[in-house]
Amino acid sequence: MKPKNCLIFGGSGQIGRHLIRKLTKNNIKVTVVTxxxxxxxxxxxxxxxxxxxxxxxxxxxxxxxxxxLFSKSDICINLIxxxxxKKKGNTFYNIHTLFPxxxxxxxxxxxxxxxxxxxxxxxxxxxxxxxxxxxxxGEKNILNNFPISTIIRPSIVYSVDDNFTTNFxxxxxxxxxxxxxxxxxxxxxxxxxxxxxxxxxxxxxKDINSKIIECVGPEVIxxxxxxxxxxxxIDKKRLLLPMPLSIASLTAKVFQLLPSPILTEDQLRLxxxxxxxxxxxxSNFDLGIPxxxxxxxxxxxxxxxxxxxxxxxxxxxxNKENTKN
Numbered sequence: 001m002k003p004k005n006c007l008i009f010g011g012s013g014q015i016g017r018h019l020i021r022k023l024t025k026n027n028i029k030v031t032v033v034t035x036x037x038x039x040x041x042x043x044x045x046x047x048x049x050x051x052x053x054x055x056x057x058x059x060x061x062x063x064x065x066x067x068x069l070f071s072k073s074d075i076c077i078n079l080i081x082x083x084x085x086k087k088k089g090n091t092f093y094n095i096h097t098l099f100p101x102x103x104x105x106x107x108x109x110x111x112x113x114x115x116x117x118x119x120x121x122x123x124x125x126x127x128x129x130x131x132x133x134x135x136x137x138g139e140k141n142i143l144n145n146f147p148i149s150t151i152i153r154p155s156i157v158y159s160v161d162d163n164f165t166t167n168f169x170x171x172x173x174x175x176x177x178x179x180x181x182x183x184x185x186x187x188x189x190x191x192x193x194x195x196x197x198x199x200x201x202x203x204x205x206k207d208i209n210s211k212i213i214e215c216v217g218p219e220v221i222x223x224x225x226x227x228x229x230x231x232x233x234i235d236k237k238r239l240l241l242p243m244p245l246s247i248a249s250l251t252a253k254v255f256q257l258l259p260s261p262i263l264t265e266d267q268l269r270l271x272x273x274x275x276x277x278x279x280x281x282x283s284n285f286d287l288g289i290p291x292x293x294x295x296x297x298x299x300x301x302x303x304x305x306x307x308x309x310x311x312x313x314x315x316x317x318x319n320k321e322n323t324k325n
Contacts, residue, residue, distance in 0.1 A: 002205050003075040003113060005029045009060065009103070010079030012044055014161040015118065018197045019077070020044065024052035026201070031069060033058050060099055063106075070110040075204050077116045078103055083131070084256065084264045092134035101141035108146040114209045115149040116200060117142055121189075121214055122275045123153070129269045139212070147210060150203050152196075154215040155275045158295070159193035160302040169230055169306040171262070172238055179243040179251075184224025187274040189216035192293035199284045212281045217291045220276055229296055233303035 006023055010016050011032035023030050031054045032044050044055055058065045060080070070076065078100055085091050100117055107115035119135050126132035142149045158165045172178060199215050202208065221229070224240065231238055243251075248268055256264040277283055284291065304310055 001207065002026070003028060005031060005073045006075045006077055006204065007069050007073035008032050008077045008079065010081070010118075013079060014159060014163075014193055015157060015196060016079050017044075017161065018159070018193045019079070019200055020053065022194075022197045022201050026205075027052070030054070031056060031073060033060065033066070033069065035059065061102070063102070066102075067106060067110075070106045070112070073110075074113050075116070076103060076107050076112055076114075077118075077200065077204070079118045081118060081120075083267065084261055085130075085266075092130050093137075096131070096134035097138040097141065100138040101145060104142040104145035104149055107149070112146075113207070114204060115142065115146050116203055117149060117151050119151050119153045119212075121153045121155045121216070122270075122273050122278075124278060124280070125273045126270055130266050131270060150209045151212040152200060152203070152215055153212060153281070154196050155189040155191055155217065157193050157196055158190050158299070161193070164190075165230060165299050166302075167262070168227065169234055169303065172227070172231055172236055173234060173306045175238070177239045177241050178227060179248065180224055180227070180240050181243055181248050181268060181271050182223075182245075183242045184222060184227065184240065186223045186271050187220050187276050188223065188226065189220050189276050190226070190295055191215055191217040191291050192298050195284075195291040195293055199287075199289050202287070202289050208287065213284060213287065214277050214281050215284045215291075216277055217293070217295065219295055221295065223271070226295075230299070230303070233296065233299055234306040235308070 006028055008016060008020070008030055011020055011030070012034060016032070020030055020032065029052050033056050034044065036057065044053065056065075056069060060066070080095060080099065082090060082092070082095050104115055104117075117139070119139055120132070123132035123135045139151050142151065156164055160166070195217065196215055199213065203213070227240060249265060252263045252265045252268045255261040
């Protein structure tokens with residue numbers, strides 16, 4: 001049964017914006033919680049049909065205010081996550097373990113139909129990663145507190161709004177050499193953001209719960225393959241240089257001192273592990289919600305922004321591709 005009101009945490013991010021559009025287009029009202037309504041509201045308001053979005057400013061640990069929001073909702077979706085830790089409370093433990101535990105307790109208290117939590121693929125194997133350990137502990141707490149919750153574990157999520165393909169294309173556009181960590185052999189199954197939101201929409205409209213769902217795209221691509229594809233799409237040639245782990249660790253130590261680090265030591269440890277289906281849980285394909293979008297086809301739609309000539313290079317690029325085929 002289609003829910004009437006979805007409470008969303010993390011609605012201003014890449015996945016949140018796609019999901020809001022999907023839900024409001026299908027006449028589902030959403031309430032989005034944000035820490036700074038003056039910074040985020042203009043972005044969130046433009047994502048869906050007028051009259052179907054409420055934006056509430058609240059500290060995510062303000063239980064009194066959050067409780068009131070739960071009392072008016074029948075589904076809660078948590079999309080909040082961080083890739084690196086910061087000071088002032090933005091730690092893996094606070095964001096990935098403590099906060100989801102709080103939400104799942106409230107979901108139980110107010111007898112919600114479902115609590116959908118966004119986790120990550122491959123965290124079972126990454127036992128030496130603080131990121132992975134915080135995600136796993138968060139999942140454990142959620143399922144203990146509210147067993148009918150649904151855990152979504154996506155591989156790398158990409159779209160024109162991402163911080164993955166866009167950052168890599170920016171770096172590849174500027175640097176003549178690109179480092180390959182672990183020789184670029186780590187495998188990924190990138191999923192387009194719209195395919196992932198289709199999975200979340202199906203979960204909440206078809207009453208799918210009590211599951212851990214691994215969400216992947218239709219292709220397995222190793223890290224080197226991803227970089228080579230991006231280079232082709234932006235029409236650049238770069239030297240791909242395998243980097244020894246000792247040097248990679250040293251550069252990660254330096255990078256993580258930056259406000260928005262390109263690479264941290266914890267992320268370097270994560271890169272050791274393949275980001276593919278484990279076979280231990282149902283996938284989106286098993287549930288009849290297959291990913292339909294292929295990496296090259298989708299990234300091609302916005303890669304022109306990193307090519308010489310920008311959008312005016314599109315015709316030349318497409319002619320080049322057609323000649324190859």
